Amino acid sequence: MALRTEELILNMGPQHPSTHGVLRLIVTLDGENIVDAQPDIGYLHSSVEKMMEARTYLQNIALVDRGMDYLTAMANEEVWVLAVERLARIEVPERARYIRTIMLELQRISSHLIWWGTFGIDLGAFTAFLWAMRERERIMDLFEASTGGRLHHVYFRIGGVYEDVPDGWPDRVAEFCDYFLQRFPEYDELITGNPIFQARTRGVGVLPLEKAVAMGASGPVARASGLAYDVRKAHPYEVYDRVQFDIPVRSAGDCFARYEVRMEEMRQSVRIIRQCLEHLPQGEIRSKVQVNVKIPAGEVYARTESPRGDLGIYLVSDGSEKPYRVKIRAPAFSNLYALTEMMKGWKVADVIAILGSIDIVLSDVDR
Amino acid sequence: MNTAAVDGKKGRLEQAWEAAVGLVVGLRSTLRTMLEPKVTVIYPLQKVNVSNRWHGLLALPIDPETDNDKCIICFQCERVCPDRCIHIEATGKGKERVLTRFDIEMDKCCYCGLCVEVCPTEAIVFVPHYEASTYNRANLLYNLDDLHRAAPKEPIATGVVKVQGQIGSGG
Amino acid sequence: MSTDPKAIPRSTVLPLDRALEVIDALPGGGVILAKVEEVLNWGRAASVWPLTFGLACCAIEMMQFMATRFDADRVGIIPRGTPRQADCIIVAGRATIKIAPIIRRLWEQMPEPKYVVSMGSCATCGGPFYYDNYSILKGIDQIIPVDVYVPGCPPRPEALYEGFLKLQEKIRKEPFLRRRIGAAAQAGG
Secondary structure, eight states: OOOOOOOEEEEEOSSOSSSSSSOEEEEEEETTEEEEEEEEOOTTOOOHHHHHTTSOHHHHHHHHHHHSOGGGHHHHHHHHHHHHHHHHTOOOOHHHHHHHHHHHHHHHHHHHHHHHHHHHHHTTOHHHHHHHHHHHHHHHHHHHHHTSOSSOOOOEETTEESSOOOTTHHHHHHHHHHHHHHHHHHHIIIIITOHHHHHHHTTOSOOOHHHHHHTTOOTHHHHHTTOOOOHHHHSOOTTTTTSOOOOOOOSSOSHHHHHHHHHHHHHHHHHHHHHHHHTOOOSOOBOOOOTTOOOOSEEEEEEEEETTEEEEEEEEEOSSSSOSEEEEEOHHHHHHHHHHHHHTTSBGGGHHHHHHHTOOOHHHHHO | OOOOOOOSOSOHHHHHHHHHHHHHHHHHHHHHHHTSOOOOOOTTTEEEOOOTTOOOEEEOOOBTTTTBOOOOOOOHHHHHOTTOOEEEEEESSGGGOEEEEEEEETTTOOOOOHHHHHOTTOOSEEESOOOOOBSSGGGGEEOHHHHHHTSOSSOOOHHHHSOOEEEOOOO | OOOOTTTSOOOOOOHHHHHHHHHHHSTTHHHHHHHHHHHHHHHHHTTOOEEEEEOSHHHHHHHHHHSSTTOGGGGTOOOBSSGGGOSEEEEESOOBTTTHHHHHHHHHHSOSSOEEEEESHHHHHOGGGSSSOSSBOSOGGGTSOOSEEEOSSSOOHHHHHHHHHHHHHHHHTOOTTGGGHHHHHHTTO
16 A cells, blocks of 8 residues: 655744745745745835935935845945936046945955855854854945945935045955954855865755756856856946956855855955055045936836845936836845755755745845 | 765765764864854953044044033035034024024934034034943934933943953954 | 532632732732842843844844844844744834734744834834835834834934844833732732
């Protein structure tokens, strides 16, 4: 007599210590093997795109850095400000561009640190979380000294940045870069080389290159599968065309490849920051733009490389002081879609490793 | 660091050796961190120096020369606030205007600093207070007197009041 | 009293309430109860175990609060993953209408005595997402009773710390034994 088996539907509910935010995963299991994993999103939908239509371009800077991906507030401000500046053909002074690039790379490091810490703690390495937060506090002190906010900055303006960095700030950033690079061998010792960590992430959750491209994955998720595409190299903005840096690409497509790509990206970010500090020019930091500026009618698509992937804003303006329509292309949304492919065939204990390795932020997915 | 994958083809002795090495390396890392100086701030006995640009609570500080705040009732802050949490009312016309109501809903405020940026006389500023928690939500509506006082409306928790030292890192 | 289960009158009065009545009636009984409460409240306030319900940006500051620099474990705060083991819920971040029934269910699953800390502008009143918004709940006190509001966007970890100190003050002053005395008399125990 054949043994009758049934598939079990497991609900990893919106409140879960390891889902990064309020994500609900409906996992269909056959024993311990995952047959299907459907994400149920919308638990953090904040109607940001609709709210942006009721606020002026300046007020939207305050909304865009908390309503979208909150771990990289200035990357969101950057893509918004870039879209408006391109549509209105507003020039940005050189010093402001260098400062913006430094801020963006510091945000990249701090976002990858949170990813590293939470990935570690999901897999059981509590120390990774504490160390990441310790490093992150230093970056937040740097942000607080110049922008006034630890997590939400409202620092970029249309035409530049709000105010110049205080005296001594570039030296503090250089000091931080030296301190941070010293820490990498420790991270490798403790986490990267750990046999348990390797066993849980090597070969797990493979995303083949064709699937990555077909599902619109971008950022480290796509680069770990072999797609050598980075918006900073393909469509350079700010001063990325003037600094030397490499983009790490791996071909394995598993969790460990995504891990390696992000660790390498942090090193490259330090390299970019050091070059920007070296060539930081003196001068203006803001072009004169009215408070309630009226942007000429038209449409524009601006894209940047946020730590999650390819972040874009499609802006339609009707000539008034408020945008007519804003559409946000969120990288975590497409990366989460790629999750459904990555999970099939693995065991239920790998769900957390795979979910942690794609680095989603639910605020970016749901907006 | 040895990063070879566990592929099951190694002998027992080699796996045991790798595990022992991994243990020693991890413990060495732990001991090294244990002997480093601590970064924990023993709040509330020690406090971190907030930077002078920190977006704390909003205030309309009193100017000692005129014994009043510097607000010229231009309504710019009310207009620029993205959360519409500033409410200003004034009577009179022209230069004789008198402020009758200046409320800021601190529970709606997102501390973005746009009002501080557009104020032409720097009347509204950030003050470095951040301990404003309360039992009652109505205490987060700051009226003109609270803004003049430039401090949280509700008394700070008693554990915080005796502060021994500051730790510098911001600003 | 007969031993037929249907015949025993149902009462919500516990033997504890009867004991409290007796102690209260003694001369100086009120003082004894107050001292006992002081000791028990000291224990309860020094080990508040929150259920971390981190929704959005405030969750990051809450994580910084529990991490290296502002160690929350010093005051006895250990984050728990399930509401059944928690005695406080920190709602950190904006609550949408879609997640409101879940917050209510989590709160109901927590055992008494329970407390609620509303962290950040969005959990307090909707915050920056108050106007022109169709999906955010304008304050979680519409669905659960809140004990401490911590304003800020996001509040610094020290501000959340001060909020917890205020919660501890509230717990220390709570007459949770003495307020049961009236209940026993009312139920006719």
